Amino acid sequence: MSSTSPVQRIADQAARPDPYPVYAELRRSPVIRDESGVHLVTTYWEIHDLLQDSRISSDARNLAPGANPLLAEEGEATLPPSFIRLDPPEHDRLRRLAMRPFGPPHSPRRIHDMHGELTAIVTDLLDGLAGRERFDVVDDFAYPLPVAVICRLLGVPTEDEPRFRVMVDGVVAGLNPAQPVEERRAAQHSRFELGQYLAELIEEHRRHPGEDMLSAWVTDEGPEGRMSLVEMVTNAVLLLIAGHETTVNLIANGVLTLLRHPDQLRRLREDPSTAPQLVEELLRYEPPVQFLPQRTTLTDLDVAGTVIPKGAPVWLLLASGNRDPRRFTDPDTFDPAREDNQHLGFGFGIHACFGAPLARLETQVALTELVSRLADPQLPEDPPPYRPSPVLRGPRHLEITGRLVA
């Protein structure tokens, strides 16, 4: 074992194409204390339990003073934290309000009903690629799809994509917890700019409401009233980013995994009804969110025999838990027929991924349509180049060759 710290080993770009051997080594102990003071939780049941434990907080304000060299602190001239960085009851209220036009109980069919629309977007994208013998799955497919979807859902003009992409990239760069403080300051600034852009949009939707979520937030009044403008802005920033940055990776990881498992690719092509199970296995095997670096203990907490002191930063290594042999048999095997696949890919508990139904559906449709139209796909470069973030992990580019049939 090398002498570098666990956090450095995870953050090391060289580990990006295959971080799993590092996780396997770290899993020898369910809790590992990094020299930076961060506690890493590596095993399935421990992560699973902590995700439903009210003694651990998502709010950075609960960090012990001086405890945290690795987390972006919320600067001053910036937006307040979004609900993923808050605890109940504020978290609950904001999440409920944000959810009203998106999912149950108030909009139970919203995502389900998007199936047709999604298929149309996917088909359009693939039509645009027809005849090409080589393309980049990320730039040409996995990125434009979720962007188009989240823009349509939220009510953000797709034409603005070049404009908000710069800001989104800035924010995402700051999600790398092992980065120097100045770079995370820059990310705060990007988030603020993105907020300003969305605030203008929200104002526009107030004047000309449409069928989208931003319009619903400004016009629709539930029993709990409405969000304030600042709350809408932080929620919009969160959903715009979370709504596509993760799905890009899920789709790209999916294509890569299928190309590495041609039998599974064939199975999906022959039986599209296996798509839901395949996507679940993908979420276990190559989850786009590798770990949650933003938890803090509210009290001294005994986790599998190790006491994590109050106020300590805690990272929950979801991707490691997903490969824990105490929970999954043959965890390093990609097996879409796996039973009882309760993975941690979407987290768990009150912060369980808000957009999970959408991400599932998008990826199911994307992968099914792609494999049904792609003949003889090959991977010229394996592994492909990866994005820098160890948290939101996925290929930066994924060149494939093959023939896309009409």
Add this chain to the structure above:
Amino acid sequence: MMRDGRIVIVGASLAGLRAAEHLRDAGFVGSLTLVGDEAHEPYDRPPLSKQVLLGQVLPEHTALPRTREIDAEWRLGIAAAGLDRDRRRVQLVDGSEIEYDRLLIATGVRSRPWPNEAEAALEGVCVLRTRDDTARLGRLLARRPSRVLIIGAGFTGSEIASACRERGFAVTVAERGAAPLVGALGGVVGDVAAQLQREHGVDLRCGVMVTSLEGDAGGRLRRAHLSDGSALDADIAVVALGAVRNTRWLEGSGLAAGPRGVACDAGCRAFDVHGIVTDDVFAAGDVARTPHPLFGYQFLSLEHWGNAVAQAEIAAHNMISADSRRRPHLWTPSFWSAQFGVNIKSVGAPTMGEEIVVTQGSLADHRFAAAYGYQGRVIAAVGFDHGKWMGGYRRLIEQAAPFPPELPGRRGERPVPARFPDPALPSHGPTVTLTGHSPSEKRVVFTPARA
């Protein structure tokens, strides 16, 4: 493992279907027969008192999703009438018999009927357990009644009250206990449930009983009389007085089956009347009651959807497995309900709780989580719009964590008595029934069983 032979499942609903699917999953290729007295293929009950009453889902659209093909012989619309264990035969009401090598009893429960038969027969008086019941109630509601009376404020009664209010009907709820849901969750939480009902315009009357129902000359319900001397005009009365276990067909079979269900070991094998375990008769779902180590090996009988699914799977597995490969059913009870805009979820056995402490949120906001304590440990928890935390509480229960649990950020909340009614008093009945006695209690009190 037994791969061949004849398996008969009596009760073609949630537990019966899931057991059948699991048998096939596990590689059983023999003959499989499902007997059900309802004419419908298996359907889901929870939506009946929620989405279906609200008109969001049609009663006929509640079919249970199938997890696989089961290639079974279905005998629907016909009830089992008896069991001959010597000859290993199930007798049906039409006089025919079906032979088995293994039998699964999954006959569930039925609504406790209104005790006065003539009154129960009045048009407008109904219960809600089956799809047909719901369709009937739906037709009655379509005539826009001037008032709906709900007798009993357990989960089902409260959900019906909620749906009826949402549809704008005048609703009176009469409950013998001190508050809605007291039988299942105790008086502290019951008070919150009462506030919820009143805030949503329910005319809630607690501590009273409906003593009689009165009809007009055409045999239609017109009025109800209450034990406080008052009377109430209503055109619909939904009797929601809890459930009775469907074990009458087992009379004379020599099984330990009665009004409290079919007693089984932890492996779902039924006991006979001498307390000797059988090896070819199994039970699962609402009709079964099994000992549970977390609750002092008391026999638990649960009316919980998740329990029916989990227990069916264990029963199916054990039916065809060798002794050494059998698994115990040690599911931690868990139940949900939706009413008056609140999602209620409970884990563990609240009815066993002596004390309760609010651990998150507040009772006043109607959004909270609370833990129940029994002899210094956490025995159950309930969440109102706090369902996503319940997994954490389940772990506390499974670890027998000390009560009150140490959770940070709480100021001054102290445990208070959970206020469950004396179990010897009749009520609509909780959805978790503790039967038998705890080995740690050095006494045996005989409480006559109530049907």
